[in-house]
Amino acid sequence: DGGITQSPKYLFRKEGQNVTLSCEQNLNHDAMYWYRQDPGQGLRLIYYSQIVNDFQKGDIAEGYSVSREKKESFPLTVTSAQKNPTAFYLCASSSLGLTRVYSEGYTFGSGTRLTVV
């Protein structure tokens, strides 16, 4: 089955620690995205990538870092510089049409819930 897999489902971070959230897709999608969701709120874009070895900052990139070494993978590192990392993190992917206007929606993973302990 094609899909997008996030791991782990739950993650606990100690103060001052970096943690990495995994996101893997086998949909052959070009673009991948990381969103943060706080309780009762919408999604805010952290980083996104349209092509291997290239990525752009979203609206709340401070304290986060990403890499895109393979088309299938887009890991997110939450660094110690992120002062309030407790949230639900969602990874998504999409294909890009020839006219670069979306003709279909995003496919989302099932999320990683990160808690600072």
Next chain:
Amino acid sequence: SQQGEEDPQALSIQEGENATMNCSYKTSINNLQWYRQNSGRGLVHLILIRSNEREKHSGRLRVTLDTSKKSSSLLITASRAADTASYFCATAPKPYTDKLIFGTGTRLQVFP
């Protein structure tokens, strides 16, 4: 930045009733999409409507788009308890941008 705002923030109805959710946005768009999110899960794409379309149907879902008012509505007919979820609109703004901007969501509760 949050572009879309859903209204109402929360909605409770009985099974069999229709549910209507509205989305307003600020800038011109290429398309608008609706997603569903069950509690603690990822989002699921429901339907996409392009800026040159006014209405679109998919099963029990009906979406309208009014670009002059910068608004959209999602109608779920004959709702079921399984429709209980949060619903988000997302816009692909013009000029072309390679990212969607999500609204704040409507929490729908359908009672059996």
